Amino acid sequence: MISGCPGCGKSTLLTELGRRGYATIDEPGRPVVRKELESGVPALPGTGIEARLHSAFDLSLENLTRASAFDGWVYSIAA
Template sequence: MNHFVILSGCSGGGKSTLLSELHQRGHAVVKEPGRRIVQEETRTGGQALPWIDMALDDHANARRNNKWTFFDRGLIDAASALEELTGEPLLATLGQTHRYHPHVFLAPPWPEIYATDAQRRHGMDAALVEYDRLQRVYPVLGYEVTLLPKVDVVARADFVLNTLAQQ
């Protein structure tokens, strides 16, 4: 069984907070590649934003662990964004060669908690476009998608772990 679980969905929907809660409970986590890249490039004054390479490295490095590993986004999110921008067909290959657990959790739009910050400079409109794309992409690649409930982080983490335990 694949223990790599994707937490994806709408920007500002509480994924990073959920990831922190799962980490506090002892689970392995992989933070969002895009945020890490933007943080590093901002710190160093760089302009490179290699999301795909970092997401591939994250996937490969997580293989050392045989328990649940939760990814804040991942390769599919990066590839779908790049495919959207460039038209280069990346999803068909990357989406099949680098698989995650068949159950993906999507954070729905949650305007009440949405906020911009140094790494998230886009507005809610862009977040909604991204969310719509991801909601289409995951099922096409054969993933079962479950929307995360809009509840506090403890209840959200319980929901994720209970859903996985039932499979």
């Protein structure tokens, strides 16, 4: 897991690792918010928390399944 303060470059590092051929998995928060924004649902902090948590949990389980398919290290961001 890659962790750090907001804006310190975690996503940039993860993108670069993926570009170099390493196995990477996105943390669930960004895709959940992106999906909400694309569907027109307000993705503001403090709104729709329960639905967002269910979506993030479901995506985390999918990520775990994806990660188990790789041999060796899999890089992800700690949310």
